Amino acid sequence: MNKFQLRPYQENMVSEILGSLAQHDSVIGQLPTGGGKTIILSAIAHEFIKRGESVCLLSHRDELVNQGAAKLEAISGQPVGIIKSGYPDDGDRLIQSASVQTLVRRLRKYPADRFGAIIIDEAHHAAATTYRKILNHFPAAYTLGFTATPCRGDGAGLDDLFSHMVTGPTIRELIEAGHLSPYKYLAAEKSMIVKGAKTRGGDYTSKSLARLNPRDQLAADLVSSYRQHCDGLRCLIFAIDRDYSKAITAMYQAAGIAAIHLDGETPSEVRKAALESFQAGEIKVVSNVGLFKEGTDLPAIEALQMARPTKSLGLFLQMVGRVLRPAPGKDEALIIDHGGNWERHGLPCGDRTWTLEGVQKPKRAKRLVKNAEGEIIEWEPVELIQTNVTTREIQPGNVDHGLQGRSPELDGFWKMALDELLKEREAMGYQKGWVGYRLKDINAPLEVWRAAALELGYKPGWAWYKWRESRAA
Known part of the structure; x- marks a missing residue:
């Protein structure tokens, strides 16, 4: 040696x-x-x-x-x-x-x-x-x-x-030792649609994901979240397929952000020149399809946008691994998950036990709580971030949803709607669970569920669980 x-x-x-x-x-x-x-x-x-x-x-x-x-x-x-x-x-x-x-x-x-x-x-x-x-x-x-x-x-x-x-x-140990970058993990409140997506080889098919998720809307959401959370940072995007990646790139370019699309068919000299420009900061955004999952050493990546859901834990960890390499001046990597992948796989630094037979499910930061019917359920703790584009920061240690000791502020239609439901329940003598069924019927957003949980005396996890349940219906 x-x-x-x-x-x-x-x-x-x-x-x-x-x-x-x-x-x-x-x-x-x-x-x-x-x-x-x-x-x-x-x-x-x-x-x-x-x-x-x-x-x-x-x-x-x-x-x-x-x-x-x-x-x-x-x-x-x-x-x-x-x-x-x-x-x-x-x-x-x-x-x-x-x-x-x-x-x-x-x-x-x-x-x-x-x-x-x-x-x-x-x-x-x-x-x-x-x-x-x-x-x-x-x-x-x-x-x-x-x-x-x-x-x-x-x-x-x-x-x-x-x-x-x-x-x-x-991953957690390498971060603590300074060999990988600390990260901040944001997730889009409205993640990409996977209900009805076909599965082949253990993962969603690109064709079915493309059918379910409007391309231009997704591209606009990516540009918006980039502007809000990582404007000016060098960002890598994983897209569903080539057409989506090109549409995302075009949306970035239309917004005045230097961006390029790369995939396996891009000539090697073009890829090399693009990555050199990315390293130098001349190109801010690289959108790719299946190119940078493995074997790519680009510490210059400061932010990551996942614009594709995946069932594969391996692919999830390979994607997030691109942004975790440390670099001078990189105090914290930023991950923005538009695909809802954290709900399937937990966080990058989640505890996982690897075996020759596969991997045991990650030990997520969950608590057991009872729902309105007295059933034991699990819930995932998150911290909400109030921004124009609704995202939430996922933190394993934050277990109270920000609900303890304060009431979520509602105004306008949703305040009136919840007040009416609470009054009707009291007048008619309905069980507390009735409010949940009605909130589901009117497609109430998470902040309304959170306010209802406080009013009804439920633990904070009930709001998150029921809201997620309503989205899957």
């Missing part, structure tokens, strides 16, 4: 993985995005090289192949060959960085004992047939996977590919 210095937790992971490989022939390491997995796998590769064994790093995208080769060479101090279309064969080099698609076509060129270890970058993809063909071709090689999210798109585990898992520090 050269001058690169391992952090203490990285040293621990290297030691634990090498120890595990003495007992298991297939090990997967889990480390949050931005935790420095490349330096860890480089240190492990170096140990194999010292024993005279060669190593192959597998990546599923061409850009990751080149990035992996450059980082491995810089960190290990060893020349790295590239197995990819259009590159010369440097087969004598002990470290190879290979494209999965290229290597699977060239397997006949390589003897079964060519590599002592196969290292799989973004190993949550390893269940694909191409990976299995490669691993079967090199049966004697150790298999080491690395990923921030060791689960498939549908949440299933990887226990059929790996026999042992080594986990690193959590």
